[in-house]
Amino acid sequence: MAVSAEEIDHALDLFAGLGPLTTRKMFGGLSIYCEGTIFAILMSDGRLLLKGQGAMQDRFDAMEFERWDYKRKDGSATYMPYWFLPDSAQDDADEATALAREALNHL
Numbered sequence: 001m002a003v004s005a006e007e008i009d010h011a012l013d014l015f016a017g018l019g020p021l022t023t024r025k026m027f028g029g030l031s032i033y034c035e036g037t038i039f040a041i042l043m044s045d046g047r048l049l050l051k052g053q054g055a056m057q058d059r060f061d062a063m064e065f066e067r068w069d070y071k072r073k074d075g076s077a078t079y080m081p082y083w084f085l086p087d088s089a090q091d092d093a094d095e096a097t098a099l100a101r102e103a104l105n106h107l
Helices: 005-014 055-062 093-104
Strands: 021-026 029-034 037-042 048-051 067-071 077-084
Touching: 005 021, 005 029, 005 037, 005 093, 037 093, 048 093, 055 093
Parallel strands: none
Antiparallel strands: 021 029, 029 037, 037 048, 048 077, 067 077
């Protein structure tokens, strides 16, 4: 299932405070870029994730954000460098933009 135009518009509105954004469709979802750097993913189910590197990984973990993982065929988990945007930021552009800006500072 691909993301809808409404979901894309909502995600771009949340992060509009970062400046000009670009997107690229991928696997039914959407990658979101600021100045050519990927910082977020809109999943095909409508959930938003922020990319974490360096100290931001520890910060996301300390804030108890859920990390994106998937199960391999053998049942082991593989963790990706992305964390789900918390519910409180899903409809709060100021919070979403602040988190994204902080994440971008570590990319």
